[in-house]
Amino acid sequence: MVARVRLRFAKRGRLRFTSHRDVARAFERAIRRAGIPMAYSSGFTPHPRISWAGAAPTGAASEAEYVELGLAELRDPDHLARDLDAALAPGIDVIEAVLAVAGTGKLAERLDVSVWELVLHGIDDDQLRPALDSLLAATTAPVERLTKDGRRTIDVRGPLVSALIVSESGGGSEAPARVSAGGATASCAILKVVVQQTTPVVRPDDVVAALTAVASCPAPISSLVTRMAQGRLMEDGSILDPLTADRDAGRVVSSSVASQER
Amino acid sequence: MPVESVWPRLEPLLPKVRKPVQYVGGELNAQLKEWDAADVRWCLMYPDAYEVGLPNQGVMILYEVLNEQPDVLAERTYSVWPDLEALMREHGISQFTVEGHRPVSAFDAFGISFSTELGYTNFLVALELAGIPLQSRDRTGEHPLVIAGGHAAFNPEPIADFLDAVVLGDGEQAVLGITEVLRVAKSGGWDREQTLLELARRQLAYVPRFYDVDYAADGRIARIARSRSDVPRRPSKHTVTNLDAWPYPKQPLVPLAESVHERMSVEIFRGCTRGCRFCQAGMITRPVRERSITGIGEMVAAGLAATGYEEVGLLSLSSADHSEIGEIAKGLADRYEGTQTSLSLPSTRVDAFNITLAEEFSRGGRRSGLTFAPEGGSERLRKVINKTVTEDDLIKTVTTAYAAGWTAVKLYFMCGLPTETDEDVLQIAQLAKSVIRAGRVATGRRDIRCTVSIGGFVPKPHTPFQWASQLAAEETDRRLQLLRDAIGRDRSIGYRYHDGKPGIIEGLLSRGDRRVSAVIAEVVRLGGRFDGWSEYFSYDRWMEAAEAVGIDVDWYTTRERTRSEVLPWDHLDSGLDEEWLWSDWQEALDEREIDDCRWSPCFDCGVCPTMGTTIEIGPTGRTLLPLSPS
Numbered sequence: 020m021v022a023r024v025r026l027r028f029a030k031r032g033r034l035r036f037t038s039h040r041d042v043a044r045a046f047e048r049a050i051r052r053a054g055i056p057m058a059y060s061s062g063f064t065p066h067p068r069i070s071w072a073g074a075a076p077t078g079a080a081s082e083a084e085y086v087e088l089g090l091a092e093l094r095d096p097d098h099l100a101r102d103l104d105a106a107l108a109p110g111i112d113v114i115e116a117v118l119a120v121a122g123t124g125k126l127a128e129r130l131d132v133s134v135w136e137l138v139l140h141g142i143d144d145d146q147l148r149p150a151l152d153s154l155l156a157a158t159t160a161p162v163e164r165l166t167k168d169g170r171r172t173i174d175v176r177g178p179l180v181s182a183l184i185v186s187e188s189g190g191g192s193e194a195p196a197r198v199s200a201g202g203a204t205a206s207c208a209i210l211k212v213v214v215q216q217t218t219p220v221v222r223p224d225d226v227v228a229a230l231t232a233v234a235s236c237p238a239p240i241s242s243l244v245t246r247m248a249q250g251r252l253m254e255d256g257s258i259l260d261p262l263t264a265d266r267d268a269g270r271v272v273s274s275s276v277a278s279q280e281r
Numbered sequence: 282m283p284v285e286s287v288w289p290r291l292e293p294l295l296p297k298v299r300k301p302v303q304y305v306g307g308e309l310n311a312q313l314k315e316w317d318a319a320d321v322r323w324c325l326m327y328p329d330a331y332e333v334g335l336p337n338q339g340v341m342i343l344y345e346v347l348n349e350q351p352d353v354l355a356e357r358t359y360s361v362w363p364d365l366e367a368l369m370r371e372h373g374i375s376q377f378t379v380e381g382h383r384p385v386s387a388f389d390a391f392g393i394s395f396s397t398e399l400g401y402t403n404f405l406v407a408l409e410l411a412g413i414p415l416q417s418r419d420r421t422g423e424h425p426l427v428i429a430g431g432h433a434a435f436n437p438e439p440i441a442d443f444l445d446a447v448v449l450g451d452g453e454q455a456v457l458g459i460t461e462v463l464r465v466a467k468s469g470g471w472d473r474e475q476t477l478l479e480l481a482r483r484q485l486a487y488v489p490r491f492y493d494v495d496y497a498a499d500g501r502i503a504r505i506a507r508s509r510s511d512v513p514r515r516p517s518k519h520t521v522t523n524l525d526a527w528p529y530p531k532q533p534l535v536p537l538a539e540s541v542h543e544r545m546s547v548e549i550f551r552g553c554t555r556g557c558r559f560c561q562a563g564m565i566t567r568p569v570r571e572r573s574i575t576g577i578g579e580m581v582a583a584g585l586a587a588t589g590y591e592e593v594g595l596l597s598l599s600s601a602d603h604s605e606i607g608e609i610a611k612g613l614a615d616r617y618e619g620t621q622t623s624l625s626l627p628s629t630r631v632d633a634f635n636i637t638l639a640e641e642f643s644r645g646g647r648r649s650g651l652t653f654a655p656e657g658g659s660e661r662l663r664k665v666i667n668k669t670v671t672e673d674d675l676i677k678t679v680t681t682a683y684a685a686g687w688t689a690v691k692l693y694f695m696c697g698l699p700t701e702t703d704e705d706v707l708q709i710a711q712l713a714k715s716v717i718r719a720g721r722v723a724t725g726r727r728d729i730r731c732t733v734s735i736g737g738f739v740p741k742p743h744t745p746f747q748w749a750s751q752l753a754a755e756e757t758d759r760r761l762q763l764l765r766d767a768i769g770r771d772r773s774i775g776y777r778y779h780d781g782k783p784g785i786i787e788g789l790l791s792r793g794d795r796r797v798s799a800v801i802a803e804v805v806r807l808g809g810r811f812d813g814w815s816e817y818f819s820y821d822r823w824m825e826a827a828e829a830v831g832i833d834v835d836w837y838t839t840r841e842r843t844r845s846e847v848l849p850w851d852h853l854d855s856g857l858d859e860e861w862l863w864s865d866w867q868e869a870l871d872e873r874e875i876d877d878c879r880w881s882p883c884f885d886c887g888v889c890p891t892m893g894t895t896i897e898i899g900p901t902g903r904t905l906l907p908l909s910p911s
Contacts (some may be wrong), residue, residue: 032304033288033292033305033306033307034307034537036301036302036305037302037537037538038296038300038302040539041302041537041538041539042536044539047589047591048535048588048589048590049589050310050589051585051589051590051591052586052587052588052589059621059658065621077301077302078295078296078301095820106589108307108308108309108537110307111309140293159644160435238294241293241296242296
């Protein structure tokens with residue numbers, strides 16, 4: 020491996036129904052079609068060196084997914100991003116690529132929090148606001164989730180950093196199409212939440228479950244959730260872009276830095 | 282007129298179902314054409330779950346052949362699992378295509394590919410969900426023409442009432458011919474009857490409604506006859522020749538979801554004349570037509586570039602039989618050495634040459650298991666089924682395999698073959714033990730494994746065994762138990778088996794006539810779907826349905842037919858001469874084998890003269906050159 024490239028990509032539209040495994044397979048095939056010179060693991064069945072950092076759940080869209088590729092030959096990250104994006108299905112879209120700079124730390128460790136946008140169909144702001152207030156006022160908000168190992172209880176309140184209703188006066192301009200299962204346009208509320216990455220991770224549907232179960236909000240008919248950002252939570256409440264470290268260091272150090280990588 | 286997509290109403294339901302990705306489309310190389318720009322619109326279906334249906338080569342080929350026509354549009358649909366089916370019924374959402382999420386009922390033609398009869402219930406569910414009347418007679422000009430194809434369609438009689446037309450044999454040219462008729466029919470404002478008549482007259486398809494079936498007092502068929510003189514007496518199968526001219530799929534579909542075949546397939550030849558008497562595929566796809574070594578090389582290169590797959594399967598009914606398979610294996614292995622591309626050869630015969638091939642294919646890679654299919658446990662029984670393998674051959678082959686580094690061998694067998702006795706079945710255990718012994722001697726190791734996999738034999742139409750009695754489920758299960766006891770506690774031998782019950786239902790549907798359609802409809806009404814999946818298949822439901830509509834399942838399955846009986850598929854011409862089929866059945870009972878016509882004189886099965894075809898095989902003498910780096 021002569022270099023590592025860190026990518027930000029999006030999972031949009033109907034492709035949000037892909038699972039993490041689906042996305043991983045799509046990447047492996049797109050990498051082969053795009054002719055990206057991957058480094059391979061050794062052993063009987065060599066695998067391309069791809070490291071995933073936290074994946075959005077099946078059904079959730081995302082504007083901020085991250086992955087790291089190990090290369091056998093150095094490539095310009097912008098070209099690589101363009102070639103890979105062209106080989107991927109529309110809807111899995113590469114947004115940015117940077118060369119990993121040695122000494123900047125692991126990518127996964129820079130992803131402390133997720134910013135989620137929840138479009139909740141079938142409820143309006145007036146129903147959502149009191150529920151959200153009581154959720155934020157609570158010290159714990161346990162919800163049940165069905166996992167492979169049976170039911171388990173997760174506290175939603177602890178990892179919930181902040182929550183804000185952003186759909187004032189009928190919703191923002193960038194709100195996605197709102198059609199309910201019946202086909203009719205229905206009322207809808209949009210919520211923006213910042214959640215810490217804990218184990219087990221609190222997913223957007225857990226937040227919805229907490230709003231309905233703990234804070235007695237009416238259940239939405241359906242919800243559309245999108246991860247808007249991931250990164251490190253700064254003291255001022257802003258989120259630090261996880262690729263900043265490589266981008267900044269890359270500017271200082273010459274591009275030949277890649278040769279110093281293992 | 283544009284057609285409304287069901288997507289906006291489907292999307293909110295998807296978070297509630299298992300593996301929603303299978304319903305969203307988005308496959309690499311899928312095509313979404315503008316609805317209004319197309320003159321003729323096809324919806325193609327494989328009637329099983331997406332993960333099974335998507336990799337189907339037949340559907341993929343027709344999809345591309347049709348979409349290559351500028352004014353033709355083809356989309357695909359697959360069976361939806363019961364969780365989504367329930368939601369679709371609740372919300373009034375129609376069966377939809379995965380590209381455009383368009384309702385199936387809006388298309389001109391609805392083509393369904395039946396590899397197995399166990400897809401019949403799923404087909405009826407799809408018709409229901411599409412809002413298309415089940416019975417052909419009840420459909421009007423608003424509904425698509427419902428057209429079946431695939432191997433099971435060689436006896437479409439159990440679903441004939443639900444079909445408007447049936448394509449026998451290779452579909453590539455037939456779908457284009459049908460498309461031409463539909464184009465003329467649409468612009469000329471023909472009614473349904475007139476369109477179907479034209480398909481029948483032009484020998485493009487078998488149209489069941491133009492053939493009447495009369496029954497005798499004893500329940501057997503008295504007569505099958507055309508109801509009008511301007512349709513063929515015996516509709517016949519289509520045969521594509523010169524496979525190099527049909528290099529499909531050129532752009533294989535690559536799903537986002539995981540499927541049962543995570544590889545690209547290249548069909549290296551079509552047809553098989555090994556003459557295994559149980560094998561319907563080998564009988565109905567004659568003669569052998571090879572793709573040339575260079576044609577194969579081009580398809581592999583183009584397909585890998587178009588898909589990004591890392592495995593290529595060389596597909597056919599018996600791939601090691603290609604006249605230049607050695608050169609193909611070596612040429613491809615040379616080309617792709619060091620590229621993380623692996624090659625595989627399905628269906629291997631028991632033949633030491635295959636080990637050489639397998640070594641070529643696994644160059645530098647892992648050698649885990651090899652599969653062979655002796656099918657019959659004893660040499661006597663293998664003569665009956667014309668699978669000429671001696672025990673010596675088998676031992677020699679596996680010895681070579683173990684010596685070359687493979688540590689596990691899987692052996693496929695069938696239970697309930699004609700004339701089979703307990704002794705024949707018990708010999709499978711002996712064979713497995715000999716295989717283990719030979720492997721230990723060859724390698725000096727103890728950790729040698731052999732897996733025996735066995736299922737019930739189902740007699741199929743258009744084969745010499747079409748007259749045979751199928752073994753009753755209880756008797757199949759007794760013999761399987763006997764074998765299990767004989768294998769005993771030997772830890773080095775694995776034992777996998779399929780019990781006899783599903784085979785009986787497959788038998789009913791394989792050799793059934795039009796009266797069996799009532800059973801299928803009743804099973805669907807009782808909730809039957811996904812019959813190829815053991816967690817959904819219910820033998821009791823099938824038996825209950827048969828009882829309810831007055832069908833005697835034994836009569837269709839375990840009863841041996843006589844020479845004079847009119848079989849439900851007798852009016853459908855696969856090219857095989859009925860005299861020859863009968864004499865081959867008699868030879869089977871006499872334990873006499875027959876050679877392969879590729880390397881011995883013609884034995885008059887009848888296909889070539891009837892269909893106007895000839896064997897198309899190499900060697901061409903050409904070789905695969907290294908690919909120049911692009």
